[in-house]
Amino acid sequence: MKKLAMGIDIGGTNTAFGLVDEDGTIFCESAISTERYKKFDDYQDYVDALCEAMHALIGSVSFDFELIGIGIGAPNANYHTGMIETPANLWKFRDDEPNPDESRRMFHFVDDIKKSFPGVSVAITNDANAAAIGEGVFGSAKGMKDYVVITLGTGLGSGIVSNGEMIYGHDGFAGEYGHIAVDSRTHGRDCGCGRKGCLEAYASATGIKRTAFELMAKMSCDSELRDIPYSKFEAVMLSTAAKKGDAIAKEAFRFTGEVLGKALADLMATTSPEAIILFGGLAKAGELIFEPTKWYMEENMLATFKNKVKLLPSGIEGKNAAILGASALIWQRNI
């Protein structure tokens, strides 16, 4: 009988899910709103709505198949405990909550899904780890035992695989490479984590936008970018401008590549992967970001590691990459 795994991607706006076979083909997919259930008290309703929608999707498949498991990619997910722990944008207390105790925001997500799918294996990890497993099972890291996936979206996430296994760390939260210091912890850019100077405040879609605004202040050249206010500015505008030769946009990519390349040189010294895969919105800028990143990475690398690592684009990127990655959590155990 055909075997399929369910992959679920929990985003801040929507939760997408789909049934995936061992070749990475998505047979069918669907989504529910996450946003509609974003308050603490909505959690159980969210789980019920998601399970109902998954059962409906399963019922819609016209052939017999075996559901071999459900893999979930979610922010602040802990692989070891199966929980989503104090997520920044999900199931938050209402502003008028009388006792906003963060320690109550520990959601037994895997257990709660299992109640609706008895006997089915369920696993969860964070989005960047899911992307990394997806690259290993279906994408650019197929067959590799030591590789790293860096997701360059709103923030910078990372999934580190060594000896053929995801590094979850003792507490389940390893791979927060976006939060290493690349600038002063007292004078660097504010980071969403409450500190300053973190890598993701520089190397991410948000980071390059911030760099562009610094450069508008620093450089005096003409630029169409000067007509766009910060609140309307999107990182993709920098790709378009850079391709037209805009000096600010080009310098923003160079600087971002410098910061990211230096950080990746240090990561080489730590786990020495065979490949580093850049994934996510900013990575889609292609050579604009790959070329300076690779140059600064090699330039700043310990001699032992020079010219060894491959800097690769994602092999699964597309609108369904997150579903593929989540399903790969199940497939990695079954292939």
Added chain:
Amino acid sequence: MKKLAMGIDIGGTNTAFGLVDEDGTIFCESAISTERYKKFDDYQDYVDALCEAMHALIGSVSFDFELIGIGIGAPNANYHTGMIETPANLWKFRDDEPNPDESRRMFHFVDDIKKSFPGVSVAITNDANAAAIGEGVFGSAKGMKDYVVITLGTGLGSGIVSNGEMIYGHDGFAGEYGHIAVDSRTHGRDCGCGRKGCLEAYASATGIKRTAFELMAKMSCDSELRDIPYSKFEAVMLSTAAKKGDAIAKEAFRFTGEVLGKALADLMATTSPEAIILFGGLAKAGELIFEPTKWYMEENMLATFKNKVKLLPSGIEGKNAAILGASALIWQRNI
């Protein structure tokens, strides 16, 4: 029959080796000079002398035992290939070498030892990795699956264990955490690797000595340390002075702890170990180095990781730690 593993520690001056049982008891040990064989052409003589001395040590044991393997800790050793690759201080070309081609300085050490011990399993790794495996098998990391050992000697070495396995990386050289950037690559301190700003130029026995000399220039307080020239200065003098209340020595430990603690906070974000073990000469300063390192590590940690990791002293430290660590390379496969 009793089982014993041979542990070999190849240092720049001497090569020490001993027979170790599964509890970490060293039954007998011996050493030969490494220094005497330091030129390129001396390599085969060195291997012959070492094998002869090992056979003599084995012959000296008064009871029957099975030699289950030979584990080796050596600089620039590659676990994957069994080679010692272009070591900085071993088997170097003579100054008048007509064709000093570094690519010829690749020594098939494991294979060469096997010739003299047919049928015996032989494994090699670098000194810091051997120390890390030693802590896992016999020392402070017993029973842990995710931990890091930082060796604070002349340089800074690291051995990173995740999911119960040493991270060797794709090329066999992972764990060079002493060479991440903690200061400017253009203005930081010179590092032995030829670059500037590496962690080990600050956090190591040599690094704290350099810091003390910077502080003598910067601070105007009296200090007995001002009577000692750089060439005669040893890091251990700073422990003695700090215990007597010397302001320069105390500040040197605080600053070293700051640099090391911040670097360890970033390492937590990368592999999130259960424990970080400080090993080697500088770690013997005890609270003088542990206290500021722990404080700055926690202070600079992403909230997720705060108050989770144990900062521990070595559990095998002593004159035989390196032999124990090397033998653990064999015992980890046999316990």
